[in-house]
Amino acid sequence: MMRSVPGLAEAQAVAPGLSERAAAHDREGRFPAADLEALREAGLLGLMVPERLGGLGASFADYAEVAMAIGAASGATALVFNMHASITGAMARTPDGLLKALGAPETALSRRDEALAAASKGSLYSVAMSERGSGARLSALSTTYWPENGGFRIRGTKSFVSGAAFADTFLVAARADSGSDARGPDESGTSSPLPPRVSYFLVPADKGCRVEQSWDSLGMRATGSDDVHIDASVDSGALLGGIEGLALPLAQLMPQWLVASYAAVYVGVAQAALDAAVAHCSGRLGALPAVRARIGRADAAVAAARLVVLEAARAVDAAPGAAATNRWVWRAKLVAGETAAEVASSLLEAAGSSAMRRGHPLERLYRDARCGSLQPATSDVCADWLGLAALGRDPALDAAEPRW
Amino acid sequence: MMRSVPGLAEAQAVAPGLSERAAAHDREGRFPAADLEALREAGLLGLMVPERLGGLGASFADYAEVAMAIGAASGATALVFNMHASITGAMARTPDGLLKALGAPETALSRRDEALAAASKGSLYSVAMSERGSGARLSALSTTYWPENGGFRIRGTKSFVSGAAFADTFLVAARADSGSDARGPDESGTSSPLPPRVSYFLVPADKGCRVEQSWDSLGMRATGSDDVHIDASVDSGALLGGIEGLALPLAQLMPQWLVASYAAVYVGVAQAALDAAVAHCSGRLGALPAVRARIGRADAAVAAARLVVLEAARAVDAAPGAAATNRWVWRAKLVAGETAAEVASSLLEAAGSSAMRRGHPLERLYRDARCGSLQPATSDVCADWLGLAALGRDPALDAAEPRW
Amino acid sequence: MMRSVPGLAEAQAVAPGLSERAAAHDREGRFPAADLEALREAGLLGLMVPERLGGLGASFADYAEVAMAIGAASGATALVFNMHASITGAMARTPDGLLKALGAPETALSRRDEALAAASKGSLYSVAMSERGSGARLSALSTTYWPENGGFRIRGTKSFVSGAAFADTFLVAARADSGSDARGPDESGTSSPLPPRVSYFLVPADKGCRVEQSWDSLGMRATGSDDVHIDASVDSGALLGGIEGLALPLAQLMPQWLVASYAAVYVGVAQAALDAAVAHCSGRLGALPAVRARIGRADAAVAAARLVVLEAARAVDAAPGAAATNRWVWRAKLVAGETAAEVASSLLEAAGSSAMRRGHPLERLYRDARCGSLQPATSDVCADWLGLAALGRDPALDAAEPRW
């Protein structure tokens, strides 16, 4: 508790502005450009970047604290920030040794450092992974790539790309075109039953990426999670880690970046709902026992979810990718998503019909809060994985759904 | 089961059109004028009007069936219809004997018949009862009236007036101005601790009523439940029943018109959510056990809520105002409101993130469904009343909140 | 509503005695012999027997009303009665035409009439179907039979045989020994992948049946649902319907006798918990809002469950075995089982720690109520089937678990 959390003071400083703008961003379904500018000026785009590269050098636990603070002010902004933090965090915190063991060349490491340094100077990253139809399952992607002119050509359409219109660079997941020689020399080329080789690329937004403004959703409306149509030629250095096929191993080894980082945002949203309900009910309503009971139970639930997210974050820092860590990651996603939805729904009921008017914080938070459980891995999927793990089975093999 | 339900075939005939327009009405928060026209042309504005006055002569149980069918097509339209049906139903089904016992003059009965006949010809009624601050509690109204020029002058502002901009006539609840002689000859005029005398008036919309387009809500967006500013002079025949102070006795005697009529609408909404989820999940998603379990549990919950609403409606027809009937009325409101909200939330989770896109039926139904528990009497209030009644206490005396 | 329900007055007359003895039967885990005697004297063992055979000629809906009344007095006694009523009801209400179409000889029908007449004279039937390991799945039975001396020899061990020590006759489900010629002339005898041929036998309790007093359970302790070791030789007339392989078709065609008949019992148990809580909380506790809310919500839930069970029962009478009927049957099982458990748990909490003392009705009802969801088909299985049916799939083919 002694050590201060890197970025937390900065997050708390920008929070009031974010909070003030949240209603307007939600109403218009507008990407929170002003919020992004505030985060950039506060240096928070460098939150996960090592200090040697100009960043704040935050741990995953630090990130969770910062994300909760931002999420309590604006859930949508926190989700955009979360994508950026996940990319920079995964780059910063994947050990060099692991990358080398997977075959990463030295040049890939320096390219990565450049990418991180750019973030600390204010460059925004966004994740272009999901696709219509396949959802977030890496194994079912239809975006493909193949070698071309010493680099790669990537083609496909991504959806749910948060902050797409404002991103400087996309992290694009793509599948090696099976007709190409992309599989490299160690494979036979025969039609093997191997899983598809899925690679990550850092694609500059101005290189063959076209954003289609398609986002218009129930909640988290200001994330601008538009579709992105990609037909890009990139140099060989754009291949993340310099290794093809990195996506699935990273998903298995470090699910926190795909799963748990959302969780902190939704604890923030749940906290905001509690604060808004307390403000709304401070008068006559607060004297009603049924209202007090709803607020009291919400208070306990939010406090519990916060602890679970922080514990998961600590586990990620201490033993990233360990089986026990991954269980904490799934618990965090499950508990945060369900708590946010339940708390916001109950508190809206406590506040009564006047809180249903658009523009009332609880009206927006009720919609925002519902999104958490539905983001991958969904609550039902997390429950399945946790059950399998408790039973000593392997979620990677036995789950009701393909895992990634 | 043999006898056909009056109005049900008509409701089923207009339902597809309502359903088709629901998304647009929701998006624009626009009153469903085309829906109203369809209901009018189908003769459904006369649903509750006795056949001798040109109506369909529906019972409360008939109304519940019709309201479920309309609600499944468009919750907002069903709520507007519900207000009209509540006014015409209460007028049609309050026994002449009761009105006479309360002091109603003969002229009031013929005036009522005229009002009912107008409904069967397509005149729309709307309830102007709630006010900001007092909610739906009759005892806390600030709209007042006093005698003037042989009739009455009414002044105040109402909120949550569904369909305000399209209503031909408002049912206005107002409190006798304590400074006036409105209390009549049988009272002393001294500052007694008597409850306020609250009366109902039928006020033509074009006589001193100004609609302020203020409605902009989470769900049920197309009801156009705007504010209405009233400064109206009406003739003496506008006083409902010809009796001052009728509002509280009617609320006590026939709570169904204030409480239970909503319930059927929300069962319709829950059914629509189930149908939309089944359509959405008929492919790959339907093979997932967690999705099936959500749909299966929703199916059972909706079926149960439907039975409760129909049982309450039968009780209202058989013994309106009886203590046992009122318990069914509260049960119907509680069960329908909670079922709709829970079912829609769980089914949205089953359907996944693609169903969160605006325009997807589940996105709208999730917001619409949340409104039921919050409409008065709220779920928490119904639970309190049911608990008191089970314990042999009197909700009118012992409830945690003033009842009306 | 005019017509009186056969057996209901009799059930109400014996209920106070059952209720009075329930605590002692529970404490000692003793079969309720005195209750059985009371039911017998009241003629209720003939409830489902046609009037032409000396019985009361009750429909399934009548049975549901009677079972709720008995269940409210003593859940355990109602479960024993339920087994008897299921056997006699299934025999009485399986149409002769269906049996003949399945191949039943004329003698089987007269044998069935004798069996029914015996019930109306006070003979008790009990179901010997479940086995350890296979649960209630007919397809996994290990009890076998084979032809011997013109009749059949049956051997195996059954568990969960309610009222075993007091039954006059067991309905035994057994699988044709694959080594025998029991499959009859129309089959090849080669090891085909056909489902096992499972037949029902009426086996007199004193013919090779030994009861092992093994029942000692959390709740429903007085059912005496002991193990029965069977090594019996029966004449050919003991084969139910005179047809081998009848069990699976009957389970498919008339699931109500395996699934829904429990449901009414648990609505009775839930009602008893509500009544006990009201009695316990009539003083100081009833003034607490949290207590009232628990009682109010329980009241609504029990009322809803009762309606679902009665609707399912009416559907069974109107169209037994129809797909729509079976969905009502599963809804009834699901809703009744979950309602009983949730209501009893919440009401125990309302009543507080003094209600946890053994001998307090809520202490027993809390344990009894938990058993409903766990009896086959469990709540999770019913939810799966309902989800499949809603999605237009066939629970018999697509369910997560084998159905019977």
Place this chain on the structure above:
Amino acid sequence: MMRSVPGLAEAQAVAPGLSERAAAHDREGRFPAADLEALREAGLLGLMVPERLGGLGASFADYAEVAMAIGAASGATALVFNMHASITGAMARTPDGLLKALGAPETALSRRDEALAAASKGSLYSVAMSERGSGARLSALSTTYWPENGGFRIRGTKSFVSGAAFADTFLVAARADSGSDARGPDESGTSSPLPPRVSYFLVPADKGCRVEQSWDSLGMRATGSDDVHIDASVDSGALLGGIEGLALPLAQLMPQWLVASYAAVYVGVAQAALDAAVAHCSGRLGALPAVRARIGRADAAVAAARLVVLEAARAVDAAPGAAATNRWVWRAKLVAGETAAEVASSLLEAAGSSAMRRGHPLERLYRDARCGSLQPATSDVCADWLGLAALGRDPALDAAEPRW
């Protein structure tokens, strides 16, 4: 995390024995004498005693860890241990300065040290506070005391005295007899509306205490929480702190000893239920998605409850009695109690009917787990207090029920 938790290794060492005996103790409702002996031999009766007095010097957080470990092995034994630890912990950790500020003489401190030293030598303390009718509310006690022969005479009957028959010393709460001069020189003696003066005494079990074996409960059957009839003469040193009227201030200042210490026990019980369910479902059942989902959700819920209890314990150590600490204490009680009950119920359903047999761990744990929410302060009371605190009100003034 480096520092080892005092007593945890000892608790883990005795746990298997406790676990093995739990079923028998439950069945016979017998106090776990062998467990007590094991705890005594392991030195755990001195857990909360300062090292200078021969104890292990555990903090509240240490206690929580130990109580979870014991609770996972045997809930009933953990509750008996909890009472002892609460008394010794409260004595050990109430600051001397606070006691002196409240008026404690020097002799009271040395007397307290003697009492603590006795615990570290194996003397067992038990709480004799609750009474029939008043529950755990100190303000409603009927046990009284008055000065006699230079000491005190205490008379009354206590209930829910865990481990009564094996306790060496009772902590007795008693109200000053209003007819006596017990109020001391600083009060007028006029019949003032002052709250009753409630004092604590350490009464040797062999001095005028008679245990009546009355305990026979749904769950936690082995605590032997019998009634104790007291008619005791004690010397003046038996008055805790040497100060009359200490009970209410201590309850306000250190609610953790009355409220939160239970919480850890119920997390242990919930963990035991999870472990038992995993063991039970490791075969065929674990392949069923519905079973896995129940186990997965239980896993997350138990993990969350554990974190809440540990956080509350840390807050108690860091700032005992602070408003923020007390909110953590109520959250811990609420979350642990509800989690245990819900988890055990859901897991029993996952395990199926074979787990309902008496002697199966889940059967016992289901009953044990239900007790947590009902122990004071109940879940509903905690929710009310938390709601009041969140709204900035004072639970001591505004709660729906008198607080102590």
